[in-house]
Amino acid sequence: MKVKRSNIVRLTVNGIVCFFICVLSLKAQDKGPNIILIMADDLGMECIEAYGGTSYKTPHINKLAMQGIQFENCHAQPVCTPSRVQIMTGKYNVRNYTRFGELDRSQITFGNLLKNTGYKTAIAGKWQLGKEEDSPQHFGFDASCLWQQSRPRFDSLRHDTRFSNPVLQINNKVQHFTNGEFGPDIVSDFICDFIEENKNEQFFAYYPMLLAHYPFVPTPDSKDWDSKSMGSLINKGDPKYFADMVAYMDGIVGKIVAKVESLDLSENTIIIFTGDNGTEKLITSMLNGKDYPGGKTRTTDNGTHVPFVARWDGKIKPNTKSSDLIDFSDILPTICDIANADIPSEFVVDGTSFLPQLLAERGTSRKWIYSWYSPHGNLRVLKEFTRNKEYKLYSTGKFYNVKDDFYEKNPLPMAGLSEKERQVYKELKNALKIYKLARVEKK
Structure with missing residues (x-):
């Protein structure tokens, strides 16, 4: 069966058009x-x-x-x-x-x-x-x-x-x-x-x-x-x-x-x-x-x-x-x-x-x-801590239940920690270790 040249051209053009429509459609999907x-x-x-x-x-x-x-x-x-x-x-x-x-x-x-x-x-x-x-x-x-x-x-x-x-x-x-x-x-x-x-x-x-x-x-x-x-x-x-x-x-x-x-x-x-x-x-x-x-x-x-x-x-x-x-x-x-x-x-x-x-x-x-907080870059007044929704651990070792102690007046004594608190303390201490060597001093 012979296909007329004009039909081949038409099919080719239609194919190109369809191709570009698909490409544009994909780009539109990727567009945020x-x-x-x-x-x-x-x-x-x-x-x-x-x-x-x-x-x-x-x-x-x-x-x-x-x-x-x-x-x-x-x-x-x-x-x-x-x-x-x-x-x-x-x-x-x-x-x-x-x-x-x-x-x-x-x-x-x-x-x-x-x-x-x-x-x-x-x-x-x-x-x-x-x-x-x-x-x-x-x-x-x-x-x-x-x-x-x-x-x-x-x-x-x-x-x-x-x-x-x-x-x-x-x-x-x-x-x-x-x-x-x-x-x-x-x-x-x-x-x-x-x-x-x-x-x-x-x-x-x-x-x-x-x-x-x-x-x-x-x-x-x-x-x-x-x-x-x-x-x-x-x-x-x-x-x-x-x-x-x-x-x-x-x-x-x-x-x-x-x-x-x-x-x-x-x-x-x-x-x-x-x-x-x-x-x-x-x-x-x-x-x-x-x-x-x-x-x-x-x-x-x-x-x-x-x-x-x-x-x-x-x-x-x-x-x-x-x-x-x-x-x-x-x-x-x-x-x-x-x-x-x-x-x-x-x-x-x-x-x-x-x-x-x-x-x-x-x-x-x-x-x-995690937070590393020193507004003027002065390490002498650095406050560094990790926290979840209930507990907060500072790099100084002070550990608070911030849900119960909003103003952080009463650090939790290590000897009195519950099993749950010991586990949280361990997780937060490990999180602090992640950033121990992360500081690059800027002149």
């Missing part, structure tokens, strides 16, 4: 979703109503938790820079922490890894990780709108420059705002604009918020907001404004969620909310009917226990809670897992992906987490 990571500044889990907090109104974050998953046992480092280094690199501070306000430029971040995968990347909010002009781009971000990038926290008259009439760097260009602008509005607008501009692309938006860090000041929703203020002259401001700042922060979360929904991106976007460390020590909140003091800078639970909620329509089952233990080293591998981003084999990651738990699968539950 958009990722938005929001990290509040100085906000422990007790500030969120969904966690049992009753001092502040957080309806948008509550809704995010109801529409997705809420992790009950997420821990950060006790203060700003250590947490930021850990969340961005997936490594415990013992491996790569240098000093406060710096991220070693030899490090690779989730920005680098997602950019290399084809994501459009942006960072907006608080930087405080090195004063080089090209820092955001060096660490993988195409676009940036940052406070405290290459400029200090204060202006020449000692006004704090992050809130009213702020000083920001937008794509590395310093801009002084003097028309009554509010810093959190500018940076959240930047995030929303980035989402809009990249609605047809894969994007990763990292938003380390300015709120609700001190100075505690009025927001544009406060009765005594002053649009002419050039920033607080009082280092920590007035704690009476903390509630206003938390409410405004929550509203910004709602604003970003609304932007995603308005662009019909909810099923292709995972939105994550967390906090970088415990609440400022000046603040005492109510949690489940009891006083809960802020513990920023402390290694007790009120210094490290932070909220972590995530929503991904059609993927994460609504109104889910997980009691699994996670920490900030887990976020990079989880984001890379979500994005189908390769992590180079030579790249050391201390964290474990919890993507299975996000998707209501079993996953690998962590038996312990």
Whole structure:
């Protein structure tokens, strides 16, 4: 049987078309979703109503938790820079922490890894990780709108420059705002604009918020907001404004969620909310009917226990809670897992992906987490520990039941340990040994 040449050509063209359709289909399957990571500044889990907090109104974050998953046992480092280094690199501070306000430029971040995968990347909010002009781009971000990038926290008259009439760097260009602008509005607008501009692309938006860090000041929703203020002259401001700042922060979360929904991106976007460390020590909140003091800078639970909620329509089952233990080293591998981003084999990651738990699968539950905490890199004031949900062991040998002894006032005597406690002690001591030789001193 003879086949006409025209039919052969037609069949060949159809085959090529089918081939490319299949290839594109496979690529579409491999293509990860958009990722938005929001990290509040100085906000422990007790500030969120969904966690049992009753001092502040957080309806948008509550809704995010109801529409997705809420992790009950997420821990950060006790203060700003250590947490930021850990969340961005997936490594415990013992491996790569240098000093406060710096991220070693030899490090690779989730920005680098997602950019290399084809994501459009942006960072907006608080930087405080090195004063080089090209820092955001060096660490993988195409676009940036940052406070405290290459400029200090204060202006020449000692006004704090992050809130009213702020000083920001937008794509590395310093801009002084003097028309009554509010810093959190500018940076959240930047995030929303980035989402809009990249609605047809894969994007990763990292938003380390300015709120609700001190100075505690009025927001544009406060009765005594002053649009002419050039920033607080009082280092920590007035704690009476903390509630206003938390409410405004929550509203910004709602604003970003609304932007995603308005662009019909909810099923292709995972939105994550967390906090970088415990609440400022000046603040005492109510949690489940009891006083809960802020513990920023402390290694007790009120210094490290932070909220972590995530929503991904059609993927994460609504109104889910997980009691699994996670920490900030887990976020990079989880984001890379979500994005189908390769992590180079030579790249050391201390964290474990919890993507299975996000998707209501079993996953690998962590038996312990580790912390190496020295904000200024001074080993004389180092606090190093491993812990599970109930017990904590410091490298000094002090062993606590943190569930019963919240303030860690009463170390458990070795002679009085139960069989279960002896087993936990052994596991945590072995975990400490893993990092005994991990510290590489930086000059």
